[in-house]
Amino acid sequence: MNQTNIIARRIEDLREVMRREHLGAFIFPSTDPHNSEYVPDHWKGREWISGFNGSAGTAVVTMTGAALWTDSRYFIAAAEQLAGTEFQLMKLKVDGTPTIPQWIGKQLLAANDSTEVGIDGNVWCASMVEQLIADLRREGGLTLRTNFDLLRQIWKDRPPLPVNPIEIQPLEYAGKSCREKLAQIRTELRKVHADGMLAASLDDIAWALNLRGSDVHCNPVFVAYLLIDTKKATLFVNRMKFTPAVVSYLQQEGVVVDDYERVGQGLKDYFEYNILVDADEVNYNLYKKVERPIVSEASPIPFLKAVKTDAEIEGFHRSMIRDGVAMVRFLRWLYDSLQSENSKLTECSVAEKLRQLRAEQPLFRDISFDTIAGYQEHGAIVHYEPTPETDVPLRPEGLLLLDSGAQYQDGTTDITRTISLGPVTPEQCRVYTLVLKAHLQLQNLVFPVGASGTQLDAVARREVWREGLNYLHGTGHGVGSYLNVHEGPHQIRMEWKPAPLVAGMTVTDEPGIYLEGRFGVRTENLLLVVPHSETEFGKFLTFEPLTLCPIDKAPVVVSILTDEERQWLDDYHQQVYDKLSPHLAEDECRWLKQATMPLV
Numbered sequence: 001m002n003q004t005n006i007i008a009r010r011i012e013d014l015r016e017v018m019r020r021e022h023l024g025a026f027i028f029p030s031t032d033p034h035n036s037e038y039v040p041d042h043w044k045g046r047e048w049i050s051g052f053n054g055s056a057g058t059a060v061v062t063m064t065g066a067a068l069w070t071d072s073r074y075f076i077a078a079a080e081q082l083a084g085t086e087f088q089l090m091k092l093k094v095d096g097t098p099t100i101p102q103w104i105g106k107q108l109l110a111a112n113d114s115t116e117v118g119i120d121g122n123v124w125c126a127s128m129v130e131q132l133i134a135d136l137r138r139e140g141g142l143t144l145r146t147n148f149d150l151l152r153q154i155w156k157d158r159p160p161l162p163v164n165p166i167e168i169q170p171l172e173y174a175g176k177s178c179r180e181k182l183a184q185i186r187t188e189l190r191k192v193h194a195d196g197m198l199a200a201s202l203d204d205i206a207w208a209l210n211l212r213g214s215d216v217h218c219n220p221v222f223v224a225y226l227l228i229d230t231k232k233a234t235l236f237v238n239r240m241k242f243t244p245a246v247v248s249y250l251q252q253e254g255v256v257v258d259d260y261e262r263v264g265q266g267l268k269d270y271f272e273y274n275i276l277v278d279a280d281e282v283n284y285n286l287y288k289k290v291e292r293p294i295v296s297e298a299s300p301i302p303f304l305k306a307v308k309t310d311a312e313i314e315g316f317h318r319s320m321i322r323d324g325v326a327m328v329r330f331l332r333w334l335y336d337s338l339q340s341e342n343s344k345l346t347e348c349s350v351a352e353k354l355r356q357l358r359a360e361q362p363l364f365r366d367i368s369f370d371t372i373a374g375y376q377e378h379g380a381i382v383h384y385e386p387t388p389e390t391d392v393p394l395r396p397e398g399l400l401l402l403d404s405g406a407q408y409q410d411g412t413t414d415i416t417r418t419i420s421l422g423p424v425t426p427e428q429c430r431v432y433t434l435v436l437k438a439h440l441q442l443q444n445l446v447f448p449v450g451a452s453g454t455q456l457d458a459v460a461r462r463e464v465w466r467e468g469l470n471y472l473h474g475t476g477h478g479v480g481s482y483l484n485v486h487e488g489p490h491q492i493r494m495e496w497k498p499a500p501l502v503a504g505m506t507v508t509d510e511p512g513i514y515l516e517g518r519f520g521v522r523t524e525n526l527l528l529v530v531p532h533s534e535t536e537f538g539k540f541l542t543f544e545p546l547t548l549c550p551i552d553k554a555p556v557v558v559s560i561l562t563d564e565e566r567q568w569l570d571d572y573h574q575q576v577y578d579k580l581s582p583h584l585a586e587d588e589c590r591w592l593k594q595a596t597m598p599l600v
Contacts, residue, residue: 004084007051011086013154014061016048024114024142025104026150027132028059033123033283034200037486038216040223041159043123043232045151048158052081054383059087060100062107069100072472076516093472097215101132105139120314121146126287127279134373146284161260162215163240166222168249169210169482172412175309178253179417180212182233188300189228195272196229197299198263198290200282203484206284209235209255211246212482218369218483220407225263229272232256236263259391264289299478304490305480307504312411312481313528316546317507319411320526322361324548325578326406327415330354331550332591338396338421347373347386351404358406368412368485375400379418382473382512382548396422399432399555401520405485408506414485414508415547416524420554428521432555435521437463438511440565442475442492442543443525449539450500453492460511469513476508479526503541505529548576550595558599569599 018026031140032043037055046052050068054077057070059194069090070078078089091097098106108115117136121129123570136142151158171177176184185208189197199205204223206212213222224237234256242257250257258266267275267289275292278299308316334350337343351371358364374384375394379401384390394400400421405414418432442460453476460475474493477486489499492507501507507529512522525547532542548575558566573596581589 003051003392004580007049007085007087010049010154011066014150015063017150017153018061018063018118019241021118021145021148021150022114023118023145023148023356024111025060025062025115027100028061028102029119029123030055030057031123031125031126032284033122034202034223034225035149035281035283036202037484038214038219040162040215040363042161043455045120045123045155048151048204049154050087051085052362053088054078055069058100060104062104062111062126063113064111065107065502067103077384091278091480098256099135099137099141100334101135103138104204105142108142109140112296114270115142116145117142118145118148118150120151121285122147122149122283123290124284125280125480126282126284126453126471128415129157129284130279144388161238163188163222163238164214165212165243165248166213166220166237166241167243168246169206169409171210171311173184173311173482174210174531175311178208178255181208181210185228185300186230188304189276190501192276192295192297192370193274194275194276194295194297195512196227196270197276198280198282198286198338199226199228199301200286201280201299203487204299204305205235205481206285207305207480207483208233208301209250209253214366215239217369218407220365220482221484223264224260227263227270229270232387234258234266235364236260246326254435267291298489302487303499306478306481306487306490306506308506308528309504313509314506315408315410315481316526316528317411319363319406319408319413319582320548321579322363322408323358323406323413323415324343324576325583326357326361327417327549328580328584328588328592328595331419331595332588333357334419334421335565343394343396346391347375347378347394347534348388348391349404350394350400351386353426354402354404361408363409363484364406365561368407372401372403372416374520375421376519380514380516382484382514382520394421397424398422399424399428399519399521403522403584407482409482412479412482413547414479414524414526415549416510416512416522417549417552418523418555419552422427424555428519429555429557430560431469432471432521433557433560434464434467435511435513435523436551436556436569437561437565438524438526439509440568441526442490442509442511443545444541444542444564444568447501448537449502449541451541452498452500453490454494454496454498456501457492457494460509461494464511464513469593471512473512478509479506501541503529503531506546509543545572550576550592553595553599555599556599561599574597579593
């Protein structure tokens with residue numbers, strides 16, 4: 001049975017249960033009970049019902065239709081994956097695209113069907129459910145049922161919850177002990193007059209306890225909840241994940257352990273006067289079990305986690321050297337291999353070769369996300385990941401967009417290079433240079449303390465906007481320290497994100513331009529926010545590049561760079577050579593010397 005028929009059968013099974021339960025529609029989000037961006041296989045219900053495997057999207061099925069909403073990163077990929085199925089692609093932030101409640105309302109009223117909509121309230125954060133209830137009410141008085149995990153009845157081979165072992169993240173890499181972090185959290189809770197909090201975000205829990213896991217692909221986290229009060233912290237987790245060392249460690253750090261399924265009971269037993277519960281993080285069904293007064297504030301942990309310790313910053317510097325060595329060896333191999341008449345390079349093979357070279361480096365644990373290797377027109381698919389079905393051979397011409405990263409125990413990397421494999425067109429050179437200029441505009445920016453990423457975003461886009469071009473994804477996101485490659489609360493994007501940038505935060509700088517059916521360009525470095533100066537007008541910050549890898553000079557139209565941009569690129573390449581060459585063989589140094597020569 002092909003994929004199209006499989007999806008059709010699943011929709012049919014779904015509708016049979018919906019009829020029995022008198023539901024007019026059912027909504028599948030991309031999240032899990034912890035509001036994660038990337039989730040364990042057990043909670044990939046949206047992918048299972050629709051066939052679309054992007055990290056962001058919402059699927060809706062009614063008795064007469066099906067639709068999937070996703071953002072610009074996945075427009076092309078989603079259209080391909082949904083082709084032949086009943087699912088209609090809905091492009092978020094595009095004029096004319098209805099909201100989910102609007103579409104459901106129109107569908108149900110036209111079919112004179114049940115006006116009750118179903119969701120699994122365990123995989124929706126509380127704030128989204130409250131908004132959804134209000135929006136559905138406006139669409140003809142639709143109601144929402146939240147206590148129904150429909151997938152239990154129709155997903156017969158559903159993967160179980162993971163039970164992978166948990167490991168301790170050594171203090172030499174974390175920089176602060178678990179006890180110190182819990183004390184920090186309690187200090188922040190007192191500022192908002194909260195006696196405790198429930199932490200549901202998996203990377204927040206891993207950071208707070210200095211523990212790591214492997215329950216989520218590419219993200220070193222484990223499925224758990226953490227309940228903090230004034231005197232103790234309780235970790236709700238499957239005990240099968242523990243080694244004797246972790247059991248002893250948690251006892252030493254004063255962390256009590258209970259079963260994962262008992263978190264609801266833990267909230268009932270919570271004895272403090274009030275509790276902070278972040279409605280943007282905690283799922284709706286769990287939120288409704290809280291019996292104490294709720295302090296409605298954002299969790300303090302993401303901000304504490306985002307400002308890196310000295311040990312974490314040093315770890316980033318070390319991991320970037322190792323990652324840079326792997327990248328240099330990869331680029332040299334790529335160019336040499338392309339010259340062979342018998343070259344059989346493909347998108348998949350270069351992604352695998354880069355993974356192998358990274359795996360040779362000390363402290364390598366995994367890749368930090370599935371490699372994006374898009375050749376020519378595939379480069380225009382923002383989050384394209386090659387598969388055996390889509391894989392294409394590389395030729396000694398055109399552009400390869402390569403977005404990749406690694407999880408080292410002392411740091412997480414995320415780098416994009418657009419690589420000219422041979423002759424490129426004047427249009428490709430112009431777009432490549434505009435993206436480079438956009439990258440450098442943000443890289444070299446000086447800004448006042450207190451500025452948010454949204455205020456900085458337009459600076460990066462200025463050069464591409466001037467040419468009537470744009471990209472719909474964010475310009476930058478935080479990166480964890482041997483944690484998730486996407487980390488908040490700070491972001492650099494057009495949408496309003498008020499979290500300020502603070503010295504010690506890491507953030508990517510990754511503008512891009514994508515011309516559908518032709519090619520795509522993106523250039524990305526990971527940056528560290530650092531102090532710049534202090535004047536009578538206050539303190540100012542700037543960015544220090546952490547990533548160490550040559551930026552391809554061949555497609556650069558030097559004449560449209562400013563003197564400052566040219567000088568920065570030359571200085572950066574000198575820094576790349578100086579820091580990486582001591583770790584490379586003599587022939588590798590010769591290659592790197594040529595790759596980092598000044599622009600002419």
